[in-house]
Amino acid sequence: MAPNKIAILYGSETGNTEDFAKILSYKLQRLHYPHTLSTIGDFNPQDILGVRYLFVLCATTGQGELPRNCHEHSFLDKKNKTLWSVLKRKNIPEDFLKHINVAFFGLGDSSYPKFNYAIRKLHTRIVGQLGANEIFDRLEADEQSMAGSNKGTGAGVESVYFEYEKRVLEYLMTKFPKRKVNGQSMERNAIDDSIYLQPKSYLCLADKEDDSEEADVIVNEPLKFSNDAAIKYGKVIKNLGITAKDHFQDVREFIFTNNDTNIKDQYEAGDTASIFPCNSDTSVQQFLETQDHWLPMADKPLKFTNDVPNALKSGGVIEPLTLRNILKYHCDITCIPRTSFFMKIWMFATDVSRMERGEGQLEQQRDKLKEFATDQDMQELYDYCNRPRRSILEVIEDFLSLRLPWEYCLDYLPLIKPLYYSISSGPNDSNVQLTVAIVKYKTMLRKIRTGICTDYIGHLKEGDIIRYNIHNNHLIQDQYKGNPMVLVSPGVGIAPLLSIIKEEPQLSKNLQLFFGCRFKDKDYIYGETLERWDKEGRITLHPVFSRDRENSPDTKYVQDVLWKLGSFVTDLLVKEKALFVLCGASGKMPIQVRLTVIEMLKKWGGFETDEAAAAYLKEMEKEDRYLQETW
Numbered sequence: 001m002a003p004n005k006i007a008i009l010y011g012s013e014t015g016n017t018e019d020f021a022k023i024l025s026y027k028l029q030r031l032h033y034p035h036t037l038s039t040i041g042d043f044n045p046q047d048i049l050g051v052r053y054l055f056v057l058c059a060t061t062g063q064g065e066l067p068r069n070c071h072e073h074s075f076l077d078k079k080n081k082t083l084w085s086v087l088k089r090k091n092i093p094e095d096f097l098k099h100i101n102v103a104f105f106g107l108g109d110s111s112y113p114k115f116n117y118a119i120r121k122l123h124t125r126i127v128g129q130l131g132a133n134e135i136f137d138r139l140e141a142d143e144q145s146m147a148g149s150n151k152g153t154g155a156g157v158e159s160v161y162f163e164y165e166k167r168v169l170e171y172l173m174t175k176f177p178k179r180k181v182n183g184q185s186m187e188r189n190a191i192d193d194s195i196y197l198q199p200k201s202y203l204c205l206a207d208k209e210d211d212s213e214e215a216d217v218i219v220n221e222p223l224k225f226s227n228d229a230a231i232k233y234g235k236v237i238k239n240l241g242i243t244a245k246d247h248f249q250d251v252r253e254f255i256f257t258n259n260d261t262n263i264k265d266q267y268e269a270g271d272t273a274s275i276f277p278c279n280s281d282t283s284v285q286q287f288l289e290t291q292d293h294w295l296p297m298a299d300k301p302l303k304f305t306n307d308v309p310n311a312l313k314s315g316g317v318i319e320p321l322t323l324r325n326i327l328k329y330h331c332d333i334t335c336i337p338r339t340s341f342f343m344k345i346w347m348f349a350t351d352v353s354r355m356e357r358g359e360g361q362l363e364q365q366r367d368k369l370k371e372f373a374t375d376q377d378m379q380e381l382y383d384y385c386n387r388p389r390r391s392i393l394e395v396i397e398d399f400l401s402l403r404l405p406w407e408y409c410l411d412y413l414p415l416i417k418p419l420y421y422s423i424s425s426g427p428n429d430s431n432v433q434l435t436v437a438i439v440k441y442k443t444m445l446r447k448i449r450t451g452i453c454t455d456y457i458g459h460l461k462e463g464d465i466i467r468y469n470i471h472n473n474h475l476i477q478d479q480y481k482g483n484p485m486v487l488v489s490p491g492v493g494i495a496p497l498l499s500i501i502k503e504e505p506q507l508s509k510n511l512q513l514f515f516g517c518r519f520k521d522k523d524y525i526y527g528e529t530l531e532r533w534d535k536e537g538r539i540t541l542h543p544v545f546s547r548d549r550e551n552s553p554d555t556k557y558v559q560d561v562l563w564k565l566g567s568f569v570t571d572l573l574v575k576e577k578a579l580f581v582l583c584g585a586s587g588k589m590p591i592q593v594r595l596t597v598i599e600m601l602k603k604w605g606g607f608e609t610d611e612a613a614a615a616y617l618k619e620m621e622k623e624d625r626y627l628q629e630t631w
C-alpha cells in the first residue's frame with residue numbers, strides 16, 4: 001500500500017506529547033485527511049519517501065535527548081533500522097528530504113539545562129541538513145513555567161500546542177480545501193464530532209460464532225505476556241522501608257534478581273530499570289461495576305479484529321486476553337485523564353436510565369464532558385481533574401450517563417506505561433537495587449492518592465515476579481572517568497549516586513557527596529552506609545538536614561553547603577575538571593542549585609561577570625560535565 005502523504009510523527013517518554021499527537025491525528029481524521037500517526041521509532045524509514053507533509057511533535061528527555069520511542073521500536077525490534085538512525089547517517093544526500101513540508105512542536109522543561117534539545121536536533125537535521133521546507137517556525141512549549149513558554153510569550157503548554165494545531169489545520173485547509181469522493185470533488189466538511197471514529201484494530205469476542213452469552217469464561221488460567229521478546233522477569237528479594245515509620249515519606253530499598261540470566265555487568269552507573277506496574281483487582285472490579293454492561297463479558301476470551309496495536313506490544317500483551325486482564329495489565333484507569341480521553345468518550349454519555357433527573361441531567365453531563373474535550377484554555381478540565389487529581393475511575397463514577405463500549409477500550413483508555421527508576425546497585429552486583437519513594441498524598445478533596453507504579457511496588461512481597469527492562473544511559477563519559485566528582489542529591493536523588501559510588505575506584509577517587517534530607521533520624525536514607533564510606537575514605541560526605549536545626553544549625557539545603565564550601569568546590573570544577581552530577585526532584589531545586597553554581601563560579605572561579613560564569617556552566621553542560629538526572 002502506498003504510504004500516506006501526511007504523517008504525524010512523535011517522540012514521547014511519559015505521554016504528554018503523545019496525547020497532543022493523538023489530538024492532532026483525531027482532528028485530521030475528522031477532516032478526512034488520510035494520514036499516518038506513529039512514534040518516530042515505529043515509523044518505517046522507507047515510507048518517508050512518500051511523505052509530503054510531516055508534523056513532528058517531540059519531548060526532550062535525559063540529558064537533552066530524544067525520547068526512547070524515537071530511536072527504538074515499541075516492541076524493541078533491534079533488527080530493523082529506525083527512521084532516526086537512517087536520517088542520522090553521514091552519507092545521506094543534503095537534499096534527501098526536500099520533497100517534505102514540515103512543522104515542529106517541541107515540549108520541554110526549562111529547569112533542564114538542555115531545554116527542548118530534542119526538537120531542535122530533529123529540526124536541525126530535517127530542515128537544516130536534509131533540505132525539508134519548514135511550513136512555519138518551530139513552536140516550543142515549556143512545562144516548567146507558564147511565563148517562560150514559547151520564547152517568553154507567557155503561553156502555557158496547551159495553548160502552544162493549540163497554536164500549533166491551528167497553524168497546521170490552516171495550512172492543510174488552504175492547500176487542500178476540497179476532497180475527492182468517488183472521483184467527485186467536494187467541500188471538506190468535518191465529520192460530526194458526536195460520531196466516534198473507530199480504530200483500525202479493536203477487541204471482539206474470540207469466537208464470533210458463539211452467542212456472547214454462552215461463550216466460555218476463562219477462570220484461573222495462568223497468565224503470560226506475548227509479543228515482547230526483550231522483556232525481563234525479576235524475582236523480588238527485598239522490599240524494605242528505609243525511612244522512619246512516623247515519617248510522611250515512605251522510601252523503599254527494593255531489590256530483585258533476574259529470574260533466569262545473570263544481571264551482573266548488564267548495566268553501569270547512571271542506568272535505569274523500567275518496571276511494568278498493574279492495577280489492583282479492587283480498582284478493576286470497581287471499573288467493571290461502574291460499566292456494569294461489561295461484567296458479563298469480563299472473563300470471556302477476546303481477540304483483535306486486526307493486528308495487535310503496536311502501542312500495546314511494549315512489555316508484552318496479556319494472555320488470556322479478557323477484559324478483566326486488559327483492564328488490570330494494560331489500561332491506566334487510575335491516572336488523571338487528559339483531553340484526548342474526553343475527546344473520545346463524551347459521545348457515549350447516553351444512559352438516561354442512570355440519571356435521577358432524566359434527560360436534562362443527561363444533557364448536562366454530555367455538555368460538560370464535551371467542554372472538557374474541546375475547551376482550549378483547559379481551565380475547566382484543570383479545575384475538575386488536575387487540581388483535585390481526579391482519576392479516570394472517579395470520572396466515570398461521577399458521570400453515570402457514560403456507557404462505554406468495551407470493544408474500543410484500548411483506544412480511549414490510556415495505556416499503562418513502564419516507570420523508570422535509577423539503579424542504586426553497582427554493576428558488579430548480581431541483583432538490581434532500586435530506591436523508591438512511594439507516592440501517597442492527600443488531595444484538596446481530602447482523598448488519599450497513590451501512584452500506580454509505587455503502589456504496585458509497595459505491595460510486592462519477596463518471591464513475587466515483576467516485568468522489567470534495563471536501559472543503558474551512558475551517563476558518565478569515559479573521558480571523565482578518573483576526574484573528581486561533585487555528587488549532589490536531595491532525597492531519593494541519592495539512588496543513581498549510590499551506583500556511581502559503588503563503581504569507584506574505577507570511576508573516581510575523589511567523590512564529594514552533598515546529600516540533603518529533612519531529619520537525621522527520619523529520612524537520612526542509607527545514612528549509616530554513607531557515613532561508613534566517608535570514614536573509609538571512599539567518599540567525602542556533606543550531609544544537610546532541612547528541618548533539623550540541631551544537626552544542621554546554619555545550612556538548610558544542598559546548595560547552602562555547596563556555597564559554604566564554595567572555594568573548594570569551584571576549584572574542583574574549574575581547575576580539576578570535576579564532573580558535577582545533580583539528581584533528585586525536578587522543579588525549583590535544580591534551578592536553585594544551578595544558580596548557586598553560577599554564583600560560585602563568579603566569586604571563586606575567576607569569572608568576573610554573570611555572563612562569563614553562565615557561559616562556563618553552559619560549556620560544562622555541552623561537554624556533558626554538568627549532568628542533571630531529575631524527575
Ligand SMILES: Cc1cc2nc3c(=O)[nH]c(=O)nc-3n(C[C@H](O)[C@H](O)[C@H](O)COP(=O)(O)OP(=O)(O)OC[C@H]3O[C@@H](n4cnc5c(N)ncnc54)[C@H](O)[C@@H]3O)c2cc1C
Nearest residue numbers: 419420421422435436437439441451452453454455495631
Ligand atoms: C530517569 C528517571 C529516574 C527515576 N528514578 C527514580 C528513583 O530512583 N526513585 C524514585 O522513587 N523515582 C524515580 N523516578 C520517578 C519514577 O519514575 C516515577 O515517576 C515515580 O515513582 C512515580 O510513579 P507512580 O506510578 O507511583 O506515580 P504516578 O501514578 O505516575 O503519579 C505521580 C504523580 O503524582 C503527583 N504527586 C506525587 N506526589 C504528590 C504530592 N505530594 N502532591 C500532589 N501531587 C503529587 C505528581 O504529579 C506526580 O507526577 C525516576 C524517573 C525518571 C524519569
Ligand SMILES: NC(=O)c1ccc[n+]([C@@H]2O[C@H](COP(=O)([O-])OP(=O)(O)OC[C@H]3O[C@@H](n4cnc5c(N)ncnc54)[C@H](OP(=O)(O)O)[C@@H]3O)[C@@H](O)[C@H]2O)c1
Nearest residue numbers: 249437490491492516517518546547557558584585588589
Ligand atoms: N508534588 C510532588 O509531585 C511531590 C512532592 C513531594 C515529593 N515528591 C517526590 O517524591 C520523591 C521523594 O521525596 P523525598 O522526600 O525523597 O525528596 P524531596 O521531596 O525532593 O526532598 C528532599 C530534600 O530536598 C529538600 N528541598 C526542597 N526544596 C528544595 C530546593 N528548592 N532546593 C534544595 N533542596 C530542596 C527538602 O527540604 P524541605 O522539604 O524541608 O523543603 C528535603 O530536605 C521526590 O523525588 C519527589 O519527586 C513529589
Ligand SMILES: Cc1cc2nc3c(=O)[nH]c(=O)nc-3n(C[C@H](O)[C@H](O)[C@H](O)COP(=O)(O)O)c2cc1C
Nearest residue numbers: 012013014015016017059062064108109112115116
Ligand atoms: C528524566 C527527565 C529528563 C528530562 N530532560 C529534559 C531536557 O533535557 N530538556 C527539556 O527541555 N526537558 C526535559 N525534560 C522535561 C520533559 O521534556 C517534559 O516533562 C515533557 O512534558 C515530557 O513529555 P512526554 O510526556 O511527551 O515525554 C525531562 C523530563 C524528565 C522526566
